[in-house]
Amino acid sequence: MELTTKDFIKDYKNQFQSMYAYSYEEGSTEQLYNALGLLVKNYISTPWKETRETYIKNSVKQVFYFSMEFLPGRQLKSNAYNLGLLDTVKEGLTELGLSFDELSEAEVDPALGNGGLGRLASCFMDSLASLSMAGNGNGIRYQYGLFRQKFVDGYQVELPENWLRYRNVWETSNDKSTCMVRFGGNVWLERNKQGYLEAKYENTLNVLAVPYDTPMVGYRNDKVNNLRLWSAEIPVEEENNYHTIEETEPIKEITQVLYPDDSNYEGRLLRLKQEYFMVSAGVQSIIRHFRKYNVPRKNIPDKVAIHINDTHPALVVPELMRILIDEERLSWEQAWEITFKTCSYTNHTILREALEKWPIDMMKELLPRIYMIIEEINRRFVENTLPLYGERITWQTAILQNGVVNMAHMAVIGSHSVNGVAQLHTDILMNDVLKDFFELYPERFNNKTNGITQRRWVHLANPGLTQLLDDKIGEDWKKNPSELKVFKGQEKDKQTLKQLAAIKLENKKRLADHIEKVKGIKVNPNAIFDVQIKRLHAYKRQHLNLLHILHRYLEIKQNPSVDYAPRVFIFGAKAAPSYLYAKQIIKVINSLAELVNNDPDVGDKLKVVFFENYGVSLAEKIIPAADVSEQISLASMEASGTSNMKLMANGALTLATLDGANIEIRDFVGGDNIFVFGLTSPEVYELKAAQTYNARDLYENNSNIHRALNALKDGTIPNLQDEGHAIFESLVHFNDEYFVLKDFDSYVQAQEDIDSLYKDQNEWTRKSLLNIASSAPFSADYTIKKYADDIWKVKSCAVEHEGVQPLDE
Numbered sequence: 010m011e012l013t014t015k016d017f018i019k020d021y022k023n024q025f026q027s028m029y030a031y032s033y034e035e036g037s038t039e040q041l042y043n044a045l046g047l048l049v050k051n052y053i054s055t056p057w058k059e060t061r062e063t064y065i066k067n068s069v070k071q072v073f074y075f076s077m078e079f080l081p082g083r084q085l086k087s088n089a090y091n092l093g094l095l096d097t098v099k100e101g102l103t104e105l106g107l108s109f110d111e112l113s114e115a116e117v118d119p120a121l122g123n124g125g126l127g128r129l130a131s132c133f134m135d136s137l138a139s140l141s142m143a144g145n146g147n148g149i150r151y152q153y154g155l156f157r158q159k160f161v162d163g164y165q166v167e168l169p170e171n172w173l174r175y176r177n178v179w180e181t182s183n184d185k186s187t188c189m190v191r192f193g194g195n196v197w198l199e200r201n202k203q204g205y206l207e208a209k210y211e212n213t214l215n216v217l218a219v220p221y222d223t224p225m226v227g228y229r230n231d232k233v234n235n236l237r238l239w240s241a242e243i244p245v246e247e248e249n250n251y252h253t254i255e256e257t258e259p260i261k262e263i264t265q266v267l268y269p270d271d272s273n274y275e276g277r278l279l280r281l282k283q284e285y286f287m288v289s290a291g292v293q294s295i296i297r298h299f300r301k302y303n304v305p306r307k308n309i310p311d312k313v314a315i316h317i318n319d320t321h322p323a324l325v326v327p328e329l330m331r332i333l334i335d336e337e338r339l340s341w342e343q344a345w346e347i348t349f350k351t352c353s354y355t356n357h358t359i360l361r362e363a364l365e366k367w368p369i370d371m372m373k374e375l376l377p378r379i380y381m382i383i384e385e386i387n388r389r390f391v392e393n394t395l396p397l398y399g400e401r402i403t404w405q406t407a408i409l410q411n412g413v414v415n416m417a418h419m420a421v422i423g424s425h426s427v428n429g430v431a432q433l434h435t436d437i438l439m440n441d442v443l444k445d446f447f448e449l450y451p452e453r454f455n456n457k458t459n460g461i462t463q464r465r466w467v468h469l470a471n472p473g474l475t476q477l478l479d480d481k482i483g484e485d486w487k488k489n490p491s492e493l494k495v496f497k498g499q500e501k502d503k504q505t506l507k508q509l510a511a512i513k514l515e516n517k518k519r520l521a522d523h524i525e526k527v528k529g530i531k532v533n534p535n536a537i538f539d540v541q542i543k544r545l546h547a548y549k550r551q552h553l554n555l556l557h558i559l560h561r562y563l564e565i566k567q568n569p570s571v572d573y574a575p576r577v578f579i580f581g582a583k584a585a586p587s588y589l590y591a592k593q594i595i596k597v598i599n600s601l602a603e604l605v606n607n608d609p610d611v612g613d614k615l616k617v618v619f620f621e622n623y624g625v626s627l628a629e630k631i632i633p634a635a636d637v638s639e640q641i642s643l644a645s646m647e648a649s650g651t652s653n654m655k656l657m658a659n660g661a662l663t664l665a666t667l668d669g670a671n672i673e674i675r676d677f678v679g680g681d682n683i684f685v686f687g688l689t690s691p692e693v694y695e696l697k698a699a700q701t702y703n704a705r706d707l708y709e710n711n712s713n714i715h716r717a718l719n720a721l722k723d724g725t726i727p728n729l730q731d732e733g734h735a736i737f738e739s740l741v742h743f744n745d746e747y748f749v750l751k752d753f754d755s756y757v758q759a760q761e762d763i764d765s766l767y768k769d770q771n772e773w774t775r776k777s778l779l780n781i782a783s784s785a786p787f788s789a790d791y792t793i794k795k796y797a798d799d800i801w802k803v804k805s806c807a808v809e810h811e812g813v814q815p816l817d818e
C-alpha cells in the first residue's frame with residue numbers, strides 16, 4: 010500500500026485527536042498505541058472489504074480452519090509490515106518524537122492458545138493470506154487467555170490473563186452475523202405435513218454466539234482474510250428470563266477461559282460445551298455464507314473446505330450433518346457425501362492421554378440431537394465395516410466404544426483426509442495409533458510437515474539477519490523462501506561469516522540486556538546461548554537438560570579448570586496448573602539456577618536463566634539470539650515441534666533426538682550440521698516391547714548418573730522441599746518412563762561436541778549459515794501450498810506472477 014510519511018503524520022494526529030480529544034503529545038503510551046493500531050486497522054479495512062467481495066464475486070472456494078486455539082502474537086508490527094507500511098510508520102512516529110518500538114510493546118499479546126498447536130494455526134493464517142488463498146480461522150474469543158506465569162520462590166504461580174481489560178483494537182464485533190447455539194433439553198423427531206421427519210426441541214439452553222472478526226493481513230498482496238472468534242452471550246429476547254448474575258453464569262462461562270492443558274484431555278462438561286459452541290456457530294455461519302454463492306447444495310464441497318485442527322472441533326462432522334438434514338432437508342446419504350468431502354482432519358499428538366473420549370451420557374445430555382446423529386454415523390459405519398473387515402477391526406475403530414465417544418475416530422470416519430504433522434509422526438499414525446484405520450482407508454492418510462512463517466520469525470524478529478540476506482542474495486527469498494538455498498554459496502566466504510557472527514552477537518547482547526533487566530542475571534554475550542523453549546512436559550524432557558546442567562556443575566566443582574565453553578542455559582516453559590511433576594521440574598531448575606548463578610567457582614562457565622511467562626513475544630526476543638536449539642524429546646513422542654524450525658531459520662544449531670520434524674531438519678541440513686543423540690523411534694518401540702529397561706541399573710552403575718541423581722536429593726540444590734526427590738523417584742523407582750537415563754550419556758557427549766565446535770568460531774558460523782540456508786522447506790507457505798493442493802483443493806487468487814513458486818529442492 011502507498012502512503013507518504015506526511016500523510017501518515019496527518020492521519021495519525023487526526024486519529025489520536027478524534028479518539029481522545031486532545032493532542033497526541035499528551036497521550037499515554039497505551040493511548041498512543043491504541044490510536045496507531047486503529048489507524049493501521051483503518052488502512053486494512055479497504056483491502057479487507059475488497060478481499061471478501063472478490064471471493065464472493067468470483068465464487069472462490071474457501072477454507073475454514075477450525076481450531077480451539079490461535080496464538081497470533083502482537084499484530085501491530087506484523088500488520089504494518091505486511092501492508093508495506095512499517096518504514097513509513099516508523100519514520101512518521103520518529104518525526105513526531107515517538108518511538109515505534111515503545112508503542113508496539115504496549116500491545117497485549119493474546120494468549121489464546123497453549124503452545125505449538127495454536128501458534129501453528131496462526132502461522133497458517135498468515136500464509137493463507139500471503140498466498141492469496143481464501144482461508145479463514147474459526148475459534149473462540151476467550152475472555153481469559155492462557156494463565157500468566159510467575160515464579161514465587163522458584164515455584165510456578167498462575168495468574169489470570171485478562172487480556173481484554175485493555176482495548177483490543179484489531180477486532181470488530183459483527184452483530185449482524187450472530188448465531189444461536191442450543192444445548193440440552195429434549196429433542197424428538199416428528200413427521201410433518203410433508204411427511205418429513207423434523208427435529209423438535211424443548212427446554213434448551215439457548216446461547217447467542219457473537220462473532221469478533223480480526224483481519225489476517227497478507228504480505229504485500231492487498232489480501233486480507235478473516236479470523237472469526239466467537240463469544241457467548243445471552244440472546245437479547247431472553248434477557249428478561251435471567252434475574253441474577255449467577256443465572257447468567259452457564260452462558261458467560263462458555264467463552265470465559267482457555268483450558269490450560271496442552272497434552273491432556275480434560276473430560277469436563279464445560280470443555281465439551283466450548284467445543285460444540287465454536288463448532289455450531291462456525292458451521293452455521295459457513296452455511297449462511299455459502300448461500301451467497303447461489304450454487305446447488307451438492308456443490309458445497311467445491312466451495313467450502315472445513316479443517317478440523319486436532320479432535321477438539323470434531324463435532325463439525327455431526328453438526329454439519331444436522332444442519333444439512335434438519336435445516337437444509339437433505340437425505341442422510343446426500344448429507345454424508347457432502348460432509349465427508351468437506352471435512353479434513355489433522356492429528357497433532359500420539360499421547361494417549363490427549364486423545365479425546367467423551368462419556369456417552371454427557372454427550373447425550375448436553376447435545377441430544379448431535380448424539381442421535383453420532384449414533385447413526387456409528388451404526389452405519391459398523392454395518393458397512395463388519396462384513397468386510399470382521400469383528401476386531403470394526404470394534405477397534407468404532408466411534409462408540411465402552412461408554413465413550415471416540416473423537417479421533419469420528420474425525421477420521423467423517424473426513425476425506427487425515428494427516429500427521431511430520432513424516433515420522435504420520436508413519437506412527439499409520440503403523441500404530443490409527444493403524445486399523447490405515448487398513449480401512451489407506452488413501453485418506455497423508456503427511457503435512459508443519460511450517461512457520463518467516464515473516465514474523467525472521468523478517469521481523471531478526472532484522473539484522475534479514476538485511477544480511479537481502480544484501481547477499483537479494484530480496485527474492487522473502488516471497489520465495491526456496492531462494493534461501495542460494496545463501497549456501499557463501500559458506501566459505503570469510504566476510505559473510507564474520508557479518509553473520511556479528512549479527513548473532515548483537516542479538517545476544519540485546520537478549521543479555523533483557524535477561525539482566527527482567528531476571529537480574531548478568532550473562533556473557535560470548536557464551537553459548539543454549540535454548541529450550543516449549544511447554545513443560547515429561548516427554549519433552551526438560552529434566553534431561555536439567556540433569557546435564559547439574560552434571561556440568563558437579564564437574565566444575567570437582568575440577569574448576571575443566572574445559573567447558575561458557576554457556577547460558579535458557580528456558581521458557583509453562584506447566585499445566587494441574588501437572589505436579591512438570592511444576593516440580595520448574596522448581597528444581599529454578600533452584601539449580603540460584604545455586605549455579607551465585608557460585609563464584611562457576612563464573613561465566615555456567616549460567617541458568619528461566620524466563621517467566623513464555624509466549625510469542627518472548628520467543629521473538631529469544632530465538633534470534635540462540636546458538637543451540639534443544640529438541641530433546643523422547644523419539645516418537647513429539648509430533649513435530651515448531652520452535653525447532655524457528656531456531657534453525659535464525660541460525661541456531663540443533664541438538665536433537667531423531668523425533669518429529671528434527672529428522673527432516675537433519676535431512677535438509679545434513680548430518681554434519683546438527684547434533685543428534687539418543688534412541689531412535691524404532692529403538693524406543695523395541696525397548697518398550699522388550700520390557701527389559703532397568704533404570705535402577707543405570708543409576709547404580711553409571712557414576713555420572715549416580716552423582717547427578719544423588720545431588721537431586723542430598724541438599725546440594727538449595728531451597729527444595731521434595732521436588733528433587735520426586736524427580737529421583739520417577740527416574741529410579743518408577744523406571745524412567747521417558748528413558749532420560751538411557752539417553753543421558755549420549756546427550757552429555759553431544760553437549761561436549763558442541764563445546765569443541767564452538768571453539769572454532771568460523772566453523773560454527775559456517776554451520777549456522779547452512780542451517781539458515783536449509784530452512785526454506787519449513788516455510789509455512791510451502792506447508793499451506795501442500796494442504797491447498799492435496800487436501801483443500803483451493804487455489805491462489807493472486808495474479809500469476811505474485812503466487813508462490815513451488816519449492817525446488
Ligand code: GL7
Pocket residue numbers: 123124125126127129271272357358363430459647648649650651669
Ligand atoms: C502439538 C505437538 O505436540 C507439537 O509437536 C506440534 O508441533 C504441534 C503442531 O502440530 O502440535 N500437539 C499438541 O497438542 N500441542 C502441540 O503443540 C499442544
